[in-house]
Amino acid sequence: MIAKIGKGSNMYGAILYNQQKVDKENGTVLLLNKIPDTVDGRYSVAYFNKCFEPYLSANIKTEKTVRHISLNPDPADKVSDEQFMEMAQEYMERMGYGNQPYIVFKHTDIDRMHIHIVSTCVAIDGKKIPDDYDHPRSMAICRDLETKYNLQKATDQEQKQTNKVFKPVNHKNGDIKSQIASVVRYLPKYYSYNTIGSYNALLSLFNITAEEVKGERNGQPVNGLVYVALDKNGNKVSNPFKASLFGKDAGVIQLQKHFEQSKEKMKINPARSVLKNTIELAIHTTNSETDFKKQLVEQGINTIVRRNESGRIYGITFIDHESQSVWNGSQLERNLSANVFNDWWNNGNKPELKIQDKVNEIDNLPTQDLFEFLSQEHSLNTDIGLFSVLPDAQGVDYEEEQFAKRMKKKKGRKL
Structure with a gap:
């Protein structure tokens, strides 16, 4: 309970x-x-x-x-x-x-x-x-x-939470790469998140952001991820680090798998x-x-x-x-x-x-x-008000609207 x-x-x-x-x-x-x-x-x-x-x-x-x-x-x-x-x-x-x-x-x-x-x-x-x-x-x-x-x-659930403590990155302490690694290598093992946006929301608590990098290499599309340290105001304070430096769990492919697994877990x-x-x-x-x-x-x-x-x-x-x-x-x-x-x-x-x-x-x-x-010093335990009720249906799960779509609409209204 x-x-x-x-x-x-x-x-x-x-x-x-x-x-x-x-x-x-x-x-x-x-x-x-x-x-x-x-x-x-x-x-x-x-x-x-x-x-x-x-x-x-x-x-x-x-x-x-x-x-x-x-x-x-x-x-x-x-x-x-x-x-x-x-x-x-x-x-x-x-x-x-x-x-x-x-x-x-x-x-x-x-x-x-x-x-x-x-x-x-x-x-x-x-x-x-x-x-x-x-x-x-x-x-x-x-x-x-x-x-x-x-x-x-x-x-058991509470014990798992208290056993693992992640520390926010402090760029003033140096060795930023190791600090980022201590978070991104293990975060997927403990938290459920199903979009890159929710992943970044979680990372922001530890002064980290993840950015997708898209391009071509030898004529083939490349889709990667880099991690950057932030200060307490959310400003970038380090060079980008490739996801490959932190193991497969930090990369795009494994993250996509984690998103899908999280979607199923979060439904129930x-x-x-x-x-x-x-x-x-x-x-x-x-x-x-x-x-x-x-x-x-x-x-x-x-x-x-x-x-x-x-x-x-x-x-x-x-x-x-x-x-x-x-x-x-x-x-x-x-x-x-x-x-x-x-x-x-x-x-x-x-x-x-x-x-x-x-x-x-x-x-x-x-x-x-x-x-x-x-x-007055007397008990009111016998004065219980009871109502007969019927349970109602659960609410519907709604997806977050895309920011890009909103910005397009906003620009359209200005024209």
Whole structure:
């Protein structure tokens, strides 16, 4: 089981993202902890948001007060709602959030059943719950839950990731050839990527770029590859090195084979659903490119943005280090294409969640009344709101549009 811990400042956005699933019958509210139930068992974003207000207003110094956690069992695991609730309670208790208000949502819009937990790190007395060792503690809890509920183990995958560490090229250290070799010789053994663009996106993390070289030799077409070192700003700082210097895995022929193998593996890679979900949440809980990238980095995901000379975004790639796979935005989903992010970060048109927020009389309950209720020392485990839902179909996988094609269209419009 894989746990993702998101830390942000937009409580309304985190609740809205999950409640949208419920309102579209792609999710359900499984469990409420330290949150009063409603008379009719119906909830709205405004109501849930108000339940957190006493906590959020008690501490104005902490910037990232929101905790948004997803627990993702393997698709082969069969987990009942009762087990999901038990796992959520044990996880939150051991993470130090047992006395915090939190909502457990179950998502059913993809084949991988998983839960999302929305909470806050601010206690009722205004003190921040320590989170310095969240990641190792979370991993240990997941290993215990895997054993307790007989789930598929993620240990092997995590161990492979921690055993191999690649270092970025530093041209100031000299021996650039050896530094490049230590990356390109072994990268294909650990990561899946299916285009030269996604390969270069991954290489850019290590201050390297690969360039195709085409020409003729003795009347025969030649198609090769060279590698160049980059500085921290992406500028070339070395002469090109032929791929043949780094072994067959670094050359064009072997790379093409790797692309084809990766395409097949990524079609059935369950990490795609988790990654898509994580990216969509980051869109709706951040307000800038910097915050968006930072939130994803905290969850082991790098965002590589490609811009043309005028600053227009024509490509976006996500590198998930946990699943060790590289995805173009539109390959994950149409609403994650480069155009969507260009419209947001360059034109100010942020993608919005469009739902009808169900408002009822309880939304008008004064915050003071809620504060008194939440301060009471009694359990709300029996007040569970359940919804009957039907799973929806998965989204379609869309290919990234070619930049050259876009530039042709752009030139055509200028004429």
